[in-house]
């Protein structure tokens with residue numbers, strides 16, 4: 001009679017053969033096996049997950065496109081595209097739902113505009129906050145933005161010429177201050193208190209939250225709970241970032257409610273939290289629940305700060321590296337902003353050709369949010385349907401598709417020469433290159449899930465950029481190099497750098 005050991009060995013061997021057959025099927029017989037890509041990526045989702053965990057997804061995907069072309073298989077059921085027409089098809093025409101990866105970014109277990117997967121619930125949620133980011137409302141908000149920006153300039157003036165400054169840290173603080181003002185109507189006062197040796201815990205928590213979402217996703221709940229107990233100060237603040245942010249949001253909301261009871265009225269531009277508290281849902285006419293209001297406010301805070309600060313930092317770095325471009329931009333801004341402490345209105349800034357060309361080139365050359373925006377095909381079209389076959393050639397209904405944006409610098413016909421940072425190309429709008437460039441310009445996404453804060457983000461890039469360029473000359477600090485400014489996918493939201501030292505000269 002056979003003993004247990006050979007039986008166990010046989011079971012393990014059978015399991016091994018079974019897994020090997022599955023792997024071979026994935027590589028050679030899977031319906032997606034005709035799509036080019038590294039064979040090891042098609043074995044399991046762990047390959048892409050590993051690079052995501054190391055915050056290297058953007059670079060790895062960029063290399064995949066360079067090697068395999070505009071459509072790449074990067075997992076058993078994952079396809080990545082770098083094709084403007086395919087992106088339009090998925091995001092605008094088909095409107096495929098977001099993939100489940102977005103669920104990792106729930107706040108305190110609750111959904112918000114960014115994490116809701118199905119289009120109908122998303123549309124209902126977005127209706128409440130939409131008007132806050134209309135062009136008209138941003139125009140009302142601009143005088144407050146000017147005030148905050150002049151505080152930033154004052155802070156920079158106190159340092160200018162003496163030492164290089166990590167503008168990344170300062171700009172995150174500045175953008176957190178703007179976002180808190182827009183969302184809660186509260187003045188954080190963090191820019192005024194900013195110093196190199198005392199990090200601001202609140203701004204740190206905003207940066208930490210999306211990264212924590214990625215890291216947390218890799219552990220079962222109980223393992224994460226154990227990890228949270230590790231007694232290290234920085235680790236503790238990392239794992240408790242959502243608690244700190246939630247307490248802040250609850251305190252601001254309560255404050256506002258008390259002020260409203262005392263008869264406070266808002267004139268031109270009420271904060272987002274006020275709009276959400278006043279909002280009544282179309283069918284039920286019920287107000288939004290308190291938790292929903294707080295969650296949405298926090299989501300907008302987290303969505304807006306890192307993205308905008310990292311983008312502006314990259315702009316400053318480009319100016320520091322390209323004295324000619326800096327001089328040209330300075331000349332244009334000087335002529336529009338005669339007094340160095342009076343920032344022109346957005347309507348004027350939006351019409352400065354070189355300034356806008358510079359911003360477009362910056363967004364295309366170093367897309368602020370290069371991460372894959374996964375969409376799920378299976379949930380939208382039943383397996384076997386015409387649409388399903390068209391998109392999945394045919395494959396299981398759980399197929400995920402991820403589209404890369406902004407990598408059109410690798411499309412030399414649209415952006416010749418693609419490796420040169422050249423704002424001038426945007427000054428020529430003639431066909432066909434001008435039209436092709438406009439088609440590829442989608443740093444804020446496209447379709448119904450396009451960035452809701454786009455108008456605010458654009459203002460929050462233009463205003464401080466203009467104020468800094470008008471008041472200072474920008475030089476690269478010694479510790480910042482091309483390598484240190486290599487793009488990383490820092491979080492679900494944005495490109496990320498560790499620091500960016502620049503020297504500002506009055």
Ligand code: HEM
Pocket residue numbers: 113114115126179299300301303304305307308311368369373374443444445448449450451452453454456457
């Ligand atoms: C340079 C700055 C910014 C960039 C490049 C950017 C980019 C994006 C992109 C590409 C998306 C779509 C994400 C996806 O489909 O996965 C998005 C979504 C979103 N963004 Fe932004 N964003 C920026 C700033 C802001 C700001 C300032 C706010 C608000 C204060 C904001 C709020 C949001 C929200 C709430 C969503 C989710 C929209 C939805 O699904 O309804 N973003 N952003």
